[in-house]
Amino acid sequence: MAFVTANGIEMHYRVEGRTGVPRLVFLNSLGSDLRIWAEVVEHLHDRFEILLVDKRGHGLSEATPAPYSIPILADDLTALLDALGWARVSVVGLSIGGLIAQHVAIHAPERVESLVLMDTAARIGDAPAWNERIATVTDAGVAAISEAVAARWFSDGFAAAHPARFAAWRAMLEGTPCEGYAGACAAVRDADYRGDAARIGAPVLALAGDADKATPPDLVKATADLIPGARFALVVGAGHLPCLERPAEVAALIAGHVTQSGEAASRFDAGMAVRREVLGGAHVERATQAITPFDAPFQRFITEGAWGSVWSRPHFTRRERSIVTIALLAALGQDEEFGLHVRATANTGASGEDITEALMHVAVYAGVPAANHAIKIAKTILAEREDTVR
Known part of the structure; x- marks a missing residue:
């Protein structure tokens, strides 16, 4: 068993699989611990390095007083990743684990390679229902709700067909500390990522058991629809814990x-790196913050296609590619993009003389008016740069 102090608490975790391969993190549901992934891991351990985690108040991890929040649980996860030296991972989040995964993908996107959101949603349940469950657990313990909760974990007929397995998983649920269960209930109650889900840039697969009554397939799919490019798939013959x-x-x-x-992701990451180097981190950050569901697929295409592919090719130097781009944009009369790339010459190494020569070619091959207009824009930008330097 492995333990580490992360974000001020003692956390229990397990690392399995191979090293030097893509890394996967599994986040458990409410009232469960890392053992629920054992059979899944058997099919994956030869292809991935796998981190299994008991979240705060569950399994063998420390149970602090309730209530909890999804940001706190997400900070627990990133602190654990930091302690292990895992910079970037793919995250599989089940139920509340999916809420934690969404938070990390939104607020620490550099940590997330891809997401699998399983039987979860941007918003799960309503406050009165969660408050009632918290009150019951606080007054009577987790055992008071275990039969009803465990029954929703599985498809109809599972308990009758597999009584020993059902009893074992129910016992796991009942072993959850009351403060841990109630604290996590409060975290789910207060979480709502419907307004932020469109900011998730990592590739997303949303999964739902076709017999899930806790987060029905339509609810899971509705969340997938909020995330640009997300795919949705049903797991037939499964309830809330496929x-x-x-x-x-x-x-x-x-x-x-x-x-x-x-x-x-490798093309996207390469594209983002080149884009930041050429256009500057501040510009890219502003552009990223302005992305909406409407233009998110286009923005990803540009990052992967223009920056991750063409701008990443080795034949031209960064300076040479900058000069070509400026000439093409001037010839096409794309003033905004032209100005952007003239400003970017501060990062690409293209000089004022390079811009002048490029625009002379524009005058010959695309027309004097186009070149003249571009020269006016370039002169203004370069003069502003000189004033800033002074």
Whole structure:
């Protein structure tokens, strides 16, 4: 068993699989611990390095007084990743684990390679229902709700067909500390990412058990629809915890998504790096903050295609590619983009003389009016730069 102090608490975790391969983190549901992933991990340990975590107040991790919040639970996770030296991971989040995963993807996007959001949503339940559950657990313990909760974890007929397994998982639930369960209930009650889900830039696969009554498939799909480019898939023959009923199917879906996302992510990451180097971090940050669901697919295409592919090719130097881009934009009369790339010459190494020569070619091959107009824009920008230097 492995423990570490992270974010001020003692956390229990387990690392399995291989080293030197993509990293996966599994986040558990409310009232469960890292054991729920055992059969899924059996199908993945030869392809991934895997981190299993008991969140605050669950399993063998420390139970601090309630209430908790999703930001606190997300900080626990990132602190654990820091302690382990895991900079960037793919995250599989189940139920409340999916809320934690969403928070990290929104507020620490540099940590997230891809997401699998399983039987979760941007908003789960309503405050009165969660307050009632918190009150019951506080007064009578987790055992008072365990039969009803555990029944919703599985598809109809599971308990009758597998009584020993059902009893074991129910016992796990009842072993959850009351303060941990109530604290996590408060975190779910107060979480609402419907207004922020569109900011998730990592590739997302949303999964739902077709018999899930806690977070029905329509609710999971509605969350997927909020996230640009997210895909949705059903796990047939499963309730709220598909990892316990259909581990092979769940593992296959996770592996396919993470592998495919890794290839796309490498182009995206390369594109973001080049984009920041050329246009400047402040500009890219402003542009990223302005992304909406309407233009998010286009923005990802530009980052991967223009910056991650063309601008990343080695044949031209950064200076040479900058000169070509300026000439093309001037010829096309794209004033805003032209000005952006003239400003970017502070980072690319293209000089004022380079811009002058490029615009002379524009005058010959695209017309004097286009070049004349571009020269006016360039003169203004370069003069502003000189004033700033002074």
